[in-house]
Amino acid sequence: MSERRLETLKGFYRNYVKPFYEKAHKAKKKGKLVAWVASTFPVEILLAMGIIPVWPENYASLCAARRVSVPLCELAERRGFSKDICSYARCVLGSLFDGEDLPEGGIPKPDILVASTCACDTHLKWFQVASRIFKKPLLLLDVPYNVESASRENLPNHYLQHYVSQLEDLVSLLEKQSGIRLDEDRLGKTLELSNRTSELWLKIQNNRKNIPAPMGAREAFSAVYFMLCIPGTEQAVDFYERLCDELVQRVKQGAGVAENEKYRLVWDNLPLWFDLRIFQYLENLGAVVVAETFSHVWAGSLDSSKPYESLARKHLSNMANCTIERRIELIASLVKNFRANGVILPTNWGCRMMTIGETIVKKKIREMTGISSLILDVDSTDWRNYDEYGVKTKLETFLKTLE
Secondary structure, X not given: OOOOOOHHHOOHHHHHHHHHHHHHHHHHHOOOOEEEEOOOOOOHHHHHHOOEEEOHHHHHHHXXXXXXXXXXXXHHHHOOOOOOOOHHHHHHHHXXXXXXXXXXXXXXXXXXXXXXXXXXXXXXXXHHHHHHHHOOOEEEEOOOOEOOOOOHHHOOHHHXXXXXXXXXHHHHHHHHHHOOOOOHHHHHHHHHHXXXXXXXXXXXXXXXXXXXXXOOHHHHHXXXXXXXXXXXXXXXXXXXXXXXXXXXHHHHHOOOOOOOOOEEEEEOOOOOHHHOXXXXXHHHOOEEEEEEHHHHOOOOOOOOOOHHHHHHXXXXXXXXXXXXXXXXXXXXXXXXXXXXXXXXXXXXXXXXXXXXXXXXXXXXXXHHHOOOEEEEOOOOOOOOOOOHHHHHHHHHHHHHHHO
């Protein structure tokens, strides 16, 4: 079996993720404030205030990769949390009831929790539960749902005004709760770093348009960590600069992630965190996942001269805050721009919000691009119903139909 890992990504967990949690725990012990953050919250605000952001969703994926997520989900279920709710939430809540032998010593306890309605309703209820357990305040950024699926440039003014006013109120509350004042100059510098992070991340994705593709999904789902969790940092910029340089070299050399690239696939939704080897399995069959919707929803240009407005434009236009038509348009554009000839649509029972309408997506993508799609019934974190043999059989059969 071929192993063509990128040098920049070797030892990614050991070199980046593990040290991040170690530093967060040490900072907590030294009295630094730690905030639990939900995706689509403008983390640049926290970074500019010197508050340590930790992402429960990232910790859930970490637990799944370390193969401990199911026991933690079962702990939450025994406490009365339904098996039908988000598997990320069950995993992290379960970890709060078991302080022994958790990856990285568990997720650091929060001094404050922040979330946004841009992603899903589960964040609010999940963080409410955690807020009660830790007896710490929860601040919610309640913003409009983008029913028009408007792009960042075409967002209605009343959307922007509402988001900005909500963010101003939230910052005021955050300053009151933390005792830390937001420095506008530091926020501007953080936004500049975040903007540079986005530019580099999109450049990395553009390099994947090359045939053969120089990077696959397994690497992308690791590397997106910086874009999602700590975009406004020097570390994120430095890492993406090195990764981008390596991809440029691989493109020049004609080096691909697979020995013999025959199929180019687009992957919707989250991966199987507990079985990322599935991507290497595909590559050994000559199939490379060249683009993921997950890799194309977190980037967005930011203007340090208009900090709140640019944050509003970035997050209000996020696919998670739009109708299903936006997701269909994104997948169709990825098929076209990355010259893909197949789409994988995981239903991901652990994230119902991102799974709604996959049969509609499949039908529309076929009409718009002529490309076939495969729906897989899986879960990103909970492997109790995972049929590895069945999934591989479906994938192999799908690839044969693409021939």
